[in-house]
Amino acid sequence: MDGFKKFLLRGNLVELAVAVVIGTAFGALVTALVSSFITPLIAAVGGKPDFASLYFTVNGSKFTYGVFLNALISFLIIAAVVYFLVVQPVAALLIRMNRNKEATERDCPACLSEIPIRATRCKFCTTELATTP
Structure with missing residues (x-):
């Protein structure tokens, strides 16, 4: 029972519940806007x-x-709002956050597997590699 209580009180679950409630209310609002104003126009x-x-x-x-x-x-209308107010800003934020990260892996020239940058031998195909500084 204690595990179930921890599951219910996790931050992600509560945030998801709030998002569903707000999304439902926003959907009802947009539906009323469309049926009351847009389609009569x-x-x-x-x-x-x-x-x-x-x-x-x-x-x-x-x-x-x-x-x-x-x-x-x-x-x-709802899809446009979600795209322009959620998807695009989050994508821009992720690009900005990942811009300054240094690469930790490179591709093996022989088998194209990802290996650590400082590796001298590929762990997949055992090809000897030149070290990179």
Whole structure:
């Protein structure tokens, strides 16, 4: 039971739970924005009074593509926000952090395996190598 309590109270798990809750709230907010403002503007340009109620029927079956378009626009907005506010900054930060690291390994010219820079013999193919200063 003690291990389970430690698992639940780890920082990563709590941070993940907070991120899921905030993400869910943000998704609901974007969905409301799309259904309340964006798609009615699109519908007004197209001459339809309610974009979400657009549908077509095939053999009596009703296909509500307006609802799908609302969900698609919501998804695209959320994906753009995540990409531009999370993915790009984290990638730039990782590049900046790894820029000043010195190389600790090099490729063996014979077998192309990664070996320590100061090695004089490859540990994989046993080729003798010139040492690097």
